[in-house]
Amino acid sequence: MSRVGKLPISLPAGVTVKVNGDNLVEVVGPLGSMAQQVDPDIQVKVEDGIINVVRPTEQKRHRAMHGLYRALIQNMVTGVSTGYEIKQELVGVGYKATAEGQILELHLGFSHPFVIQLPKEVSVEAVTERRSNPIITLKSIDKQLIGQIAAKIRSLRPPEPYKGKGVKFVGEELRRKSGKAAGS
Numbered sequence: 001m002s003r004v005g006k007l008p009i010s011l012p013a014g015v016t017v018k019v020n021g022d023n024l025v026e027v028v029g030p031l032g033s034m035a036q037q038v039d040p041d042i043q044v045k046v047e048d049g050i051i052n053v054v055r056p057t058e059q060k061r062h063r064a065m066h067g068l069y070r071a072l073i074q075n076m077v078t079g080v081s082t083g084y085e086i087k088q089e090l091v092g093v094g095y096k097a098t099a100e101g102q103i104l105e106l107h108l109g110f111s112h113p114f115v116i117q118l119p120k121e122v123s124v125e126a127v128t129e130r131r132s133n134p135i136i137t138l139k140s141i142d143k144q145l146i147g148q149i150a151a152k153i154r155s156l157r158p159p160e161p162y163k164g165k166g167v168k169f170v171g172e173e174l175r176r177k178s179g180k181a182a183g184s
Helices: 060-081 144-154
Strands: 014-018 025-030 032-039 041-049 048-055 084-091 096-100 103-107 115-116 123-127 135-140 168-171
Touching: 014 041, 025 060, 032 060, 048 060, 060 144, 084 144, 096 123, 096 135, 103 144, 115 144, 135 144, 144 168
Parallel strands: none
Antiparallel strands: 014 025, 025 032, 041 048, 084 135, 084 168, 096 103, 103 115, 123 135
């Protein structure tokens, strides 16, 4: 049996869940609302503040979807109750980040700046303090969307292994290489 799928999801205070007849799960909380269409074979039960996801058979397809939909519903519940936050650090001389509304402008050592238009579901904040690296903070209720945007920002200038320059997540440990001077 799926170890993830059989775990019950407890609802925090202020979060409500509705399951419509066509297996559309709607989660409403203090930070917003989200909806997810669930496969017709998978059954979602809401009882006494606890959500259970049930599969009909032991087929490989049903086992795979069981854990998937349980994890997606858990991410929606966490998103509308507490939200998600990702912090990224720009490491490099002259690297800058500015945020105005839904527009993020990044100067990453190229001849041109990158201008990124963010969706309305994601809020962005760029902080630059003296003698420290600029930090970009992304906040959203949608875990998948915020992760996708963070990966896109990182792909503009991934951290390189010799000096560590690039866009990295705060707290991320990079595998560093010694370079040719230490090789002899």
